[in-house]
Amino acid sequence: MKVPIQVTVNGKTHAHEVEPRVLLVHYLRDVLNLTGTHIGCETSLCGACTVMLDGQAVKSCTVLAAQANGAHITTIEGFAVNGRLHPVQEGFWERHGLQCGYCTPGMIVASAQLLERNPDPTEAEIRMAIEGNLCRCTGYQHIVEAVQYAARRMKGAAAAD
Amino acid sequence: MATKYVGNRVKRTEDPRLIQGLGHYVDDIKLPDTLHVAFVRSIYGHARITGVDASAAAKAPGVVAVYTGKDIGKIGGVPCASDLPEMKKPEFLVLASNKALFVGHAIAAVVATDRYLAKDAADMIQVDYEELPAVTEEVKAAAGAPYVHEQFGTNIAYKLTAGEGDIAAAFRSSDKVIKQRILNQRLAPIAMEPRGVLARYYPGEQELTLWSSTQIPHLMRTQVALMLGMPENRLRVITPEVGGGFGSKLNVYAEEALLGWISMQLGQPVKWIESRRENFQSTIHGRAQLGDLEIGIRKDGTVTGLRYNVFADMGAYYQLLTPAIPTLTGLMLSGSYKIPAIQINVTAVFTNKMSTDAYRGAGRPEATYVVERAMDLVAAELGMDPVEVRRKNFPAPNEFPFKTATGLFYDSGDYVLALEKALKNADYKKLGEEQKKARAAGRLVGIGVSTYVEICALGPSAALPAGGWESATVRIEPTGTVTVLTGASPHGQGQETSFAQIAGDELGVSIEAVTVIHGDTSIVQYGIGTFGSRATAVGGTAVFVALQRLKEKASKLAAHLMGVDPATVKFADGRFTSGAKSMAIQEVALHAHLAKSLPEGMEPGLSATYFFEPKNFTFPFGTHICIAEVDKDTGEITLQRYIAVDDCGRVINPLLVDGQVQGGIVQALGQAFYEHVVYDENGQLLTGTLMDYALPRATNCPWMELDRTETPSPVNPLGVKGVGEAGTIGATPCLVNAVIDALAPLGVRHLDMPLKPETLWRIISGNSARSA
Numbered sequence A: 001m002k003v004p005i006q007v008t009v010n011g012k013t014h015a016h017e018v019e020p021r022v023l024l025v026h027y028l029r030d031v032l033n034l035t036g037t038h039i040g041c042e043t044s045l046c047g048a049c050t051v052m053l054d055g056q057a058v059k060s061c062t063v064l065a066a067q068a069n070g071a072h073i074t075t076i077e078g079f080a081v082n083g084r085l086h087p088v089q090e091g092f093w094e095r096h097g098l099q100c101g102y103c104t105p106g107m108i109v110a111s112a113q114l115l116e117r118n119p120d121p122t123e124a125e126i127r128m129a130i131e132g133n134l135c136r137c138t139g140y141q142h143i144v145e146a147v148q149y150a151a152r153r154m155k156g157a158a159a160a161d
Numbered sequence B: 001m002a003t004k005y006v007g008n009r010v011k012r013t014e015d016p017r018l019i020q021g022l023g024h025y026v027d028d029i030k031l032p033d034t035l036h037v038a039f040v041r042s043i044y045g046h047a048r049i050t051g052v053d054a055s056a057a058a059k060a061p062g063v064v065a066v067y068t069g070k071d072i073g074k075i076g077g078v079p080c081a082s083d084l085p086e087m088k089k090p091e092f093l094v095l096a097s098n099k100a101l102f103v104g105h106a107i108a109a110v111v112a113t114d115r116y117l118a119k120d121a122a123d124m125i126q127v128d129y130e131e132l133p134a135v136t137e138e139v140k141a142a143a144g145a146p147y148v149h150e151q152f153g154t155n156i157a158y159k160l161t162a163g164e165g166d167i168a169a170a171f172r173s174s175d176k177v178i179k180q181r182i183l184n185q186r187l188a189p190i191a192m193e194p195r196g197v198l199a200r201y202y203p204g205e206q207e208l209t210l211w212s213s214t215q216i217p218h219l220m221r222t223q224v225a226l227m228l229g230m231p232e233n234r235l236r237v238i239t240p241e242v243g244g245g246f247g248s249k250l251n252v253y254a255e256e257a258l259l260g261w262i263s264m265q266l267g268q269p270v271k272w273i274e275s276r277r278e279n280f281q282s283t284i285h286g287r288a289q290l291g292d293l294e295i296g297i298r299k300d301g302t303v304t305g306l307r308y309n310v311f312a313d314m315g316a317y318y319q320l321l322t323p324a325i326p327t328l329t330g331l332m333l334s335g336s337y338k339i340p341a342i343q344i345n346v347t348a349v350f351t352n353k354m355s356t357d358a359y360r361g362a363g364r365p366e367a368t369y370v371v372e373r374a375m376d377l378v379a380a381e382l383g384m385d386p387v388e389v390r391r392k393n394f395p396a397p398n399e400f401p402f403k404t405a406t407g408l409f410y411d412s413g414d415y416v417l418a419l420e421k422a423l424k425n426a427d428y429k430k431l432g433e434e435q436k437k438a439r440a441a442g443r444l445v446g447i448g449v450s451t452y453v454e455i456c457a458l459g460p461s462a463a464l465p466a467g468g469w470e471s472a473t474v475r476i477e478p479t480g481t482v483t484v485l486t487g488a489s490p491h492g493q494g495q496e497t498s499f500a501q502i503a504g505d506e507l508g509v510s511i512e513a514v515t516v517i518h519g520d521t522s523i524v525q526y527g528i529g530t531f532g533s534r535a536t537a538v539g540g541t542a543v544f545v546a547l548q549r550l551k552e553k554a555s556k557l558a559a560h561l562m563g564v565d566p567a568t569v570k571f572a573d574g575r576f577t578s579g580a581k582s583m584a585i586q587e588v589a590l591h592a593h594l595a596k597s598l599p600e601g602m603e604p605g606l607s608a609t610y611f612f613e614p615k616n617f618t619f620p621f622g623t624h625i626c627i628a629e630v631d632k633d634t635g636e637i638t639l640q641r642y643i644a645v646d647d648c649g650r651v652i653n654p655l656l657v658d659g660q661v662q663g664g665i666v667q668a669l670g671q672a673f674y675e676h677v678v679y680d681e682n683g684q685l686l687t688g689t690l691m692d693y694a695l696p697r698a699t700n701c702p703w704m705e706l707d708r709t710e711t712p713s714p715v716n717p718l719g720v721k722g723v724g725e726a727g728t729i730g731a732t733p734c735l736v737n738a739v740i741d742a743l744a745p746l747g748v749r750h751l752d753m754p755l756k757p758e759t760l761w762r763i764i765s766g767n768s769a770r771s772a
């Protein structure tokens, strides 16, 4: 038996009937065709699937689509606004924070959440914030630099406001 | 000509799509009416399959077909490209029918209309097993029954002896021969994107297209065409975005052929995306060598000879390069040292496990680990500084090209230079003093050093099973944009950027005007692929030479169009100039396409193709130094500093080189401290999820202080050596040496990886119990 859900993803509202067992990540990827959110495991340990759900970074492989009923979700596709990259995206580009790019969407979401909560994180705080996201390519150092770059950018932007 | 791009930290051109989630990995490609495949895999390490009942599954909702080992008769076995004398060759069928030889061995494939339904139905398939005794330890495996492959009457896949110099005489003339058993534990590559295949067969055109997450699209096309018995030119392999490989996708797997075959049976697209659990079970593993090292020394620290008797665990079957990996270990056993006599004796054995194959470094990290541990054992034995032992055994810079007793010619190198730089960056003297103080205060602080060399730019074709060259086509389109087609198939290394840098500088155009295309066998001329730190050194060179040829032609045409003597034409900043006359290369390209006025005998169009065959490998090198402290109460390791000086020849893009080195060091950290694929005595895989197999996370990693020396390689005109594996090769022994040095006051001279806190804690607490 399917259940009706309504979710707002990247500002757009969608209504669908889904099987209760369908994972949010599959709903996003297979139903909404938002394939920027990746899947790297079945055990909630890699973070490739991280999205923003009602302001919280969550692993969308551990949420059922049905549980997300009524939620506001931002996926990586929603991070750039009117073609302008989010400062964290900019940081990843500037500081070579990605190689294969597979972990990147999840990393960017987790990092953005950190900077919302802590605009001036230390290196250790950045590492802690992305501890739930695995990257097999970069060795994390350029990711740390990317987040530091974004933090500076965001502070600069805030000062300018 | 002024270079604008090469040598600079140019941001990657591939990033905008990837940071916005707009890239396409295999699972992101959607075709209408795609069916989904799920596999039933053996839950036993070794079992006879006495029955497969798929009747319930066949009737399950959404199920379109079920295939078992009985149905796939005509598909050829999984290919192995290496062949060694008297090697046993088991046939590895794409689905097991009589026996399952490892956990994860595919037994049946279910095809259904959606991935959930395919998995539901796979669970309904009843497999009857008769469990058989499993072969899991390499030494026991070599000794006798039970056998993985009964028909061979042995578990020994092959034996091989290599090396030069009289090892027995070398040991006789030594003051001492040090012996040590050393384990390079089994590892899982764990690319963050698991494998995946999408297959589409058009019955009318008789054309099969495979989208696969692979490092070697062309080799895969050849091999899968052979497996399926179809014309190679009707098979197209496309590698979309690939989410990491590290060797695990330098292979041709059962699923790739099987998916193609299923699509041909059903006339519909079929997709299979590997789960992480499947990835642990049935994607290749790496390392898995257990060896006895003997090293002959003189009192002054000179190494006289090195022998390594090693058991190499092949797993149950061969994948593409499985048997070849230990031969690379043999080649690298001289490390960065002058060792007059070297011998490796390999005993390769079958076990009831997944195949081992090329994992980042592929046989070379194993050797480097052994050699660099050996240097520290020598230092400990003689009470010498590990740096002095290394210095003592380096070849001098004027001895290059340097011939090793393993039969290699090291192209160029200045090992002392890299060592000195690292010592300076680390402030080695001060480190020693600090260590003394820390030890006096009862703390366990160690300094690790490794001075590695590696073989890169694989390689001369004579030394590789299936061609070691690489190809490139460059062309200038009628509207002036530049297209580069490379046979290398990068998957994160950033060659879309670095090759565009080369083209941008050579043609005097902006990199935005350059598009680098790879990974589509119908668009790109045959190529070998990306592995063995070869893409830039071999593939980049092909691009470079093709660009020179293109410019030669354009220059002749420009002379003709300007009506000047070709000898007077100069090219700079994108323009051909002769006296007061000048033409942009894009204009010349348009004329080449319009072909209204060409010199006598010139072909229309402006494109050039070059296949580059390297004359030798390249031999990057470097020195890594780190400082580790072991917590006395918990056995936990803290890395206080990590200093690396790497020499990978000429650098095209320092940003990308740093990324490669950092990623490599952290993979080494994984092997040194965390990772280990463990099978129990029944062949059951105990580390089958990311919960049980520990990968380095951001909080485990040190800040890496990187630096470089730059010794251009004489082997290619770019002077590039390659860097993809340097970190992994250089760092593993450096990390382990530091921890062992930290425990040296407790009498520790060697420990096997991974250096888990528990192991260290037991040693520390055992020791303090004794001394209390």
Ligand code: FES
Pocket: A038, A039, A040, A041, A042, A043, A044, A045, A046, A047, A048, A049, A050, A059, A060, A061, A062
């Ligand atoms: S897919 Fe790995 S945590 Fe969600």
Ligand code: FES
Pocket: A097, A098, A099, A100, A101, A102, A103, A104, A134, A135, A136, A137, A138, B192, B243, B244, B492
């Ligand atoms: S960039 Fe490849 S996994 Fe992070």
